[in-house]
Amino acid sequence: MRITTWGLVTVLLMVLDWTRPGSPSALRPICDPLVLDRFIQESRDIELAMGTCRDRCRLSESLTVPRTSVDFAAWERKDVREQTQEVQEGLRLLGQAIERVKASVSDTALIGLLDSSYDNIHSIKQVIRSLDMQDWSPSSRTWDTWTVSSMPELFRVHTNFLRGKVHLLLSRAPACRQENH
């Protein structure tokens, strides 16, 4: 009886630990701007590598990608939560688009570029997670999106998205501001 009771208590504690909401990230906040700069440079290199590709890089279907243009005044009017959600939604859309393109491409060089681009997005998500901003569930509102029909356009969107919204979000991350001050 005693063993059984203790076992139940242990299981209960484990369950509570799993379901505990808002658990802090175990990752150390990545606040170095050079980290994002490196991702931006990688993305730009992929975009330049894709520059000469025209016809064989045309997509069979249009892909939904996030809007990259940023109005500073409008951006500053949004709070950090909304900004984070917008960035996370954009990263999700980009990831989806890359996976769909990769499935329809047989060129190994292109596949290599697509893999690099996908790893890039995955790393950005990890950086955001380190800043403890990943658990905000996306709202039901519609986000600004548009469509692309070629791979060069897709990678251009990728680069501009990192330069713009992701960069703005990470440069003003609350976790990094707390470290600096």
Add this chain to the structure above:
Amino acid sequence: MTMLRKTQHFGLLIFFLSQKASLETVDRHFESKVDLLLNVETENPKCFAEGMRDLTCFWEDEDGGSADQYSFTYTYENEKSSECKVTSQPAEGAKTRYFCHLPKVQHFGDLYLRVFRDGLQIYNRSLLINLLFWLDPPANLTVTQTGKLGQLKVTWLPPPLKYMENSMMYEVRYTAGSTWKEKVVRESTEITLQGLQVNTKYKVQVRVKPDGLTYDGFWSSWTLPVSMTTAPKDVDPLILALCLIITFVLVLLSLTALVSHRSSLQKKMWPLIPSPENKFPGLFTVYGGDFQEWLGHSGGGLRPSPAFFFFEELPAMLEVLSEATPVPPRSVESRACNLPESGCKENEEDLQNAESGQEGWQPTPPAHWLMKHFQTLQQGPSPFSWSTQLESKDSYVTLDHSFQPKPQETPMDDISEESAPLRVLFTSAEISASHSDLGSLPQSSRSGRLSSESSLEYPHSIWPPKGISYASLTLADSGVSVDYSPMNSIRTAAGGIGGFYNNDYKNEIPKPNEPLSGCPIYSAC
């Protein structure tokens, strides 16, 4: 009230003037950018952003038209196109510049521009505004000395643009007068220039540009030059302090060495003048240097050595001392009888004389004194000079003119007297033969060797002096170990006394040509 109004008006005037000044400055910067971009940018329209919320596009035309002829449209991604109002400005060479300041700016997204003239599109361009920044030069450029030689510290303020703090790169250039040197600085708003000439005036300028990753653009114009002179060459206070400490330590060590070796140094630098005070106790302390008095009171304090008074004057001539018979008359006679007949008779007379002088014959004087005496004589100018003290001594041989050496005898006339102050003169084989009577004395008939055992008898029997060419004196055997064989003495002791004593003392008559310097010949008497 009047004063208040006047003050208000004055304040407004100042405000407007300042605004105008800033605008003029901005215009000046703007004008320079436009001028520069016309040469740099190849695409049309030429566009640049000065801040986060503006974009200026322009183009130049020579047709002399007006702004109304042109229309400028811009379209952001997936948006409707918008129109921008065109303004014109006259330029050099009958050219006209047309400008468009976009009211709405969006970064990180493609912007499509189109220019129409009289309804016809003349220019078309797609661009990203975040890549077209043309910033103003950095403000508050400051150049200061760092305290080290050949260094200057340069600091400035970054452009006051939000979100772009970490995306700037700067270029610093400096000169001492002739050539400019440039350095690129990233992610920092200060730099320390090194390797500069000392005590030299340098001019420094800075310009800025986005780093090209997130934001990009054109190099800004150079700031106004700021001059600063580098520090003159001066002794580093640390080095100076170290030198002083080392000098102090060395001085301390040398003083310590001087103090510890004071006595030895004193002796070397001021050598002690020997003072005879210890020999004359009380002479200086009691009697004040008065020797007469000291002598009177000293009593037995003075113990002069015999040599102290002797030989004040070296005697010049050999004095013939009183004859003495060194041996009993019988033995002398027997010896004399062994002599050749010619010499025997003569010798008899001499022996008688010698007998008469026998009374004056005295026992052997102290050997030590005698030897010392004759050593001193040797050093004298004349070998045959001796003092009267010898009169009291007995062991001597007197040679007078009656002595004649045997023909076989090697003549000794040419022998230097000075070289051999004392010599034993050997006359003949008979003489040497007579030696055997004295005892076991090795002899040689012709060589004239003289070997002696008995010191007392020997010399007097030998010398029936007749017709001597020189006189010599034989010393008693004082027990001093001397080997005066002339051959040896030349080699061993030049002018000195050396050798070893043995009973078989031998002498040789030196040959005529043989140098006899310092070869005293002794015969044990």
